[in-house]
Amino acid sequence: MSSEWILDKNHLSYWLRQLRKEADLIGPLRKPGGDIVFESIERIHEIFLDLPALIPGPKEFLFPQYEKLFNKRDSKVEELSIKRKRVVFGVRSCDVSAVRLLDRFFLDRFEDPFYSNRRANTLLISIVCNNPEPTCFCAGIGTGPYLREDYDIQLTDLGERYLVQAASKQGIRAIKAYSFIFSKPTRTDYDDQFEVQLSAMARFQKRISLERVRSMIITGKVRDTFWEKVATRCFECGGCVYECPLCTCFTVIDRVFGDEIERARIWDACLFKGFTRLAGGVLPNERMVMRTKRWYYHKLVHYPEVIGSFGCVGCGRCTIVCPAKIDMATVAIKIKALADNEEKIIEQKE
Amino acid sequence: MLKVLTVCPYCGCGCGLYLHVEEGRIIGVSPSRNHPVNRGTLCIKGWNCYEFIQHPDRLRTPLIRKNGTLKEATWEEALEYTARRLQEIISLYGNDSIGVLGSAKCTNEENYLIMKFTRAVLGTNNIDHCARLCHSSTVGGLAAAFGSGAMTNSISEIRDARVIFVIGSNTTEQHPMIAMHMLEAVDKGATLIVADPRKTKIAEFASIHLRHRSGTDVALLMGIMNVILGERLVDREFVMRRTENLEIFENRLREFTPDRVEKLTGVPASDIRKVARVYAAEKRSMLFYAMGITQHITGVDNVKALANLVMLTGHIGLPMSGLNPLRGQNNVQGACDMGVLPNVYTGYQKVTDPKARQKFERAWRRRLPEKPGLTVVEMTEAILDGKLKAMYIMGENPLLSDPDLNQVVKAFEKLQFLIVQDIFPNETIEFADVVFPAASFAEKNGTFTNTERRVQLIRKAIPPPGDAKADWQIITELSTAMGYPMQYRDTYEIMEEIALLTPSYGGILHYRLEEGYGLQWPCPDRKHPGTPYLHRKKFARGLGTFLTVDFKLPEEMPDDNYPLILTTGRTYFHYHTGTMCRRTTVLEREEPEPFVEINPEDAEALEIRDRSRVKISSRRGSITLMAIVTERVPKGIVFVPFHFREAAANILTSAALDPEVKIPEYKVSAVKIEPEETEKILKTEIKAFRTR
């Protein structure tokens, strides 16, 4: 179920201003030096629309790096779930795909109240990427550059107007309340939308088939020596896990401030040897290669088995944050090269 | 949700990062994508640098020691008391009875102020900081050879270098984001040469790894230069036009034939020849070094030898060609630039130079002392001799970082008055009479200067906890209480004063730093775009000079009683005395325990199992910790990180000093190791169990 409208670009700021009356409006802003980051928006005209993939992705609004869970004072426990309403404007399609998978992790079976509260109060407005970055590879996974379903609100830039699609109840409400600035799309609008989609697909520099990589791994064609080489380079920074919109490693800490105890959860990373430290100081994954391999296996083998899709949406963030250049895309391309090589050898034999 | 651009508070790379602020609290960190150093990446310390800021242990109120315990006090009481005690001590024992330590963790503005306070208000040149313990050899050695001691190139040049020669630096672990650029160069086909006795991580990417004996760096470098001379690889043109005194140095050099050097260092002569050829042949050669070069009694000689090597080959004064000391702390470069040293004012203007002194006297309207003051380690001695009576320590922890700790403890017990200004209670506070709670990097404005001389803004994201104040505010208030009012609206006014008095910072002002990612000094005027690489066309001192050096053995060589060499250093997960990182969950969990690395051969001979407890002793004391049996260290050498108070490596180290700049020899001390008697432990444990 999706409802569609046309919004004149001149009316975008009016619409956002109305949304801001009920929620904290967050969007991309350009900082001195040229970085673009998500921030609360003071002046709507400063929103930076021609944006690259942002570091960090919108995961930080649903599952922040440091999140207070509860306070305890004089045996009274106060839960600190954040229920503030938020509109995050300008997220990417891959990010929305990632949030869908995060939902399954945090909400299926056991519902995480902290995530759940934040999620229920966050409206994501995504923009179809008609200018993917060199690091992006969502097209091959089907998680972008545009979405067919399961978004809140999706905008497609058609020049001087946006095609606006809403799929969630929240999303539809955010449009219907201001219906006088939206109009019905016409045939030409859909033609233009189709053209944008085609041209977006054509602009990807990276074409990666994770399926191919997966089959190489599960058929045992990627040797440990390969993983050794990858792992030796790792700086153990944790960046890939922290910034991956799908990674959910965390740890829980308690802090004592005088007579008040605070419990918080903070981002952690399975790539650290201490992540699986056992009593007595035993480190079952002391060798880096075991941890590197585990990250890739989790994303490429276990995820498809358990959830039915890859643990990667092709956002390319790990490519940006990895100082060692052993990110998903680079490693996938290397594994594919192994596969191609193998085929060549077989051909030669024949 | 706000994001505040600032600079990582850990190492000298100076990575740009954003602090995420929600409801007045910092809830996360993200890297800056366009920053020239980190370009969208951070190391584990950077990613986790938000956590300690809001740690419950933060100091929140001033403390005054009354009847042996530290009691909470108001700022008025603490400042008034401190001012009175300092004045008493000055009138009883004279100005030089007070010593001050600035901090490589604080901003330039704060270091400038504490320097000004020491010289103008306390009237002494007894000011120093931990750079003494890491790079004073660089400052001394390079100043003599080139006229200025700092990294000559920029970090962003590294990825286009063709030869990268790293000596005595564990770059991957200590300057991760610089290592990232090196790795990129290697990926693009550059040759990496590493000289380090330990098999460090960076060595895994090297085409040639020279594992010379600890303390034989001069010999190794002389050997390399000998080959360059012998095989006519010298850049004659460069030597003729830009340097002097090669003739004198040449004679000494001829004595160091590769075969002789092989005997001294343990490095095969063929490797020495190979390195000489590879390094000399490529113009885009960058040389890097860190503590493995400087922390020796021959620290200055090591640095001079390196300077000679780059001059001999003409590998300096160009982009991607130069000599690059990697500075450890986030602002150790800045603290040195600000003159937090006993012999210079800002920008290395000498206190003994009457012209410079007069300039500062006129600006500050006070008479200034003429004689250079005491260095860090000399201060400890002076306390023991009864000459130094009081100390003011800002953001440093000498009770874990200084060599021969048992002596340091004795000294601090003898002090009449000690002021400690810090963000956390540390080992030094146990001796303090007054404690001033300070603001962390996220709670104040100011600038840090990274290892490539880039002066960058740090911005206030949240207010300090409790009554804590920014260091610069505390100094101004103390100074005012002592009758020398200091008034600044914010740190930008202090920066303007620095620019006025310091030629190399002349054009560095906060409003210029706001757009973008800082300026690299020298930046003499407001229009100047900053200097990416030094010594272009001309050395800072005019002609570069070849300084003759000779090989000397480390002060304390292994013998029958203490047969192993101890070298100390850092680990990737921790930083110095651990005040910040040991209060960070992930970092502490990664490396929660002190350890000693020992080679399997030595371990077997001594019957030491991996992960068993051992006792390690030197002539000065002993510590007990866990043994890690690993090939990373060669036979005969053991390595202990110095972060851990539970087993402080510096109880073992010797306070043998380089004669010129007084840097202690942290990298070589003689020790012995023995398995801890399990019997003994068992017995005490059983006893403890019974009493429970």
Ligand code: SF4
């Ligand atoms: S693995 Fe990398 S590319 Fe894939 S979703 Fe995570 S961060 Fe994005």
Ligand code: SF4
């Ligand atoms: S980002 Fe790269 S270097 Fe950092 S932990 Fe991940 S794989 Fe390792």
Ligand code: SF4
């Ligand atoms: S490399 Fe240094 S400056 Fe950069 S994040 Fe790590 S500790 Fe901070």
